Amino acid sequence: MRRRGGTAGRRRGAASRRNYDIEKKRRKIERKLRRQEMKEDGTIKEAVQVILEALPYVGGWILKIGLVCMFAFVYVWFFGQKVSMVGDSMKPVISNGDMVLVNRLVYNAMTPRRGDVVVFKPRGDKNSHYYIKRIVGLPGESVEIIENSIFIDGERLEEDYDTSDITDVGVAADKVELGENEYFVLGDDRENSKDSRSADVGNVRRIDIYGKAWFVSSPLKRAGFIR
Incomplete structure (x- = not known):
């Protein structure tokens, strides 16, 4: 009986030591996990802090990029539309094949x-190519051409180009x-030049004017402002 009791006691002691070792390992693992979690939390907090601090700068750059893109779009849409010159009717200012930039915003x-070089389609004909001509007569005026001179409301027009x-003289033989x-x-x-002297073109309506021709962009040797 004593032997059995001693054996049982030793077994209980061994079991207790095993339980103690298991518990010790479990606590060690828990402490390690807590340290890892704290470390990860710190890393996340640092990352969030960096992002929050960078937001004003990132937002500023995004705003600047957006403004540049918007400015580029507006510039191209209103000032950078290109039209090709057909024919030599505007020589020496513009020659056949020249690429002309059109200001669509100015009007x-x-x-x-008077004197503006405008881009238009005669009578609003959508199938026509763009015409580029110079304005000599304004709304409400009368135009007549007599012996190589243009008369506006009966007075001779002085041109500086x-x-x-x-x-x-075409239709301008009469007022x-x-x-x-x-x-x-x-x-x-x-x-x-086929222009307002021709019945096919006639008077140009404001609604048919696409914009003002302001710059010859190509060929480069002819690049320059239009006056």
Whole structure:
């Protein structure tokens, strides 16, 4: 009986030691996990802090990039639309094949003026190519061409840009009365221009003016402002 009791006691002692070792290992693992969690929490907090501190700078750059993109879009849409010159009717300012930039915004702020070089489609014909001509007559005026001279409301028009002589006066042999929002246009090379003298073009309505031609962009050797 004593032997059995001693054996049982030793077994209980061994079991207690095993339980103690298991508990010790469990606590050690828990402490390790807690330290790891604290470390991860600290890393996350640091990352969040870095992101929060960087947000004003990132937001500023995003805003700047957005503004640049918007400015580029507005510039291209209103000032950078390209139209190709067809024919030599505007020589020497613009030649056949020149690429011309069109200001589409200017006539939202002001009305077309005499001497402006405008881009339009005659009579709003969507199938037509763009015409590029110079305004000589304004709404409400009368235009007449007599012996190579242009008369506006009976007074001779003085022009400060290079033009060729007029031999074909077309419909302007008689007074042409311009209605409200109508313009009389001519090419600078008047011997080679189909313009308001032709019944096919006639007076140009304000609504048909696409914009103001302001710059020759190519070829590079001819690049420059249009006046």
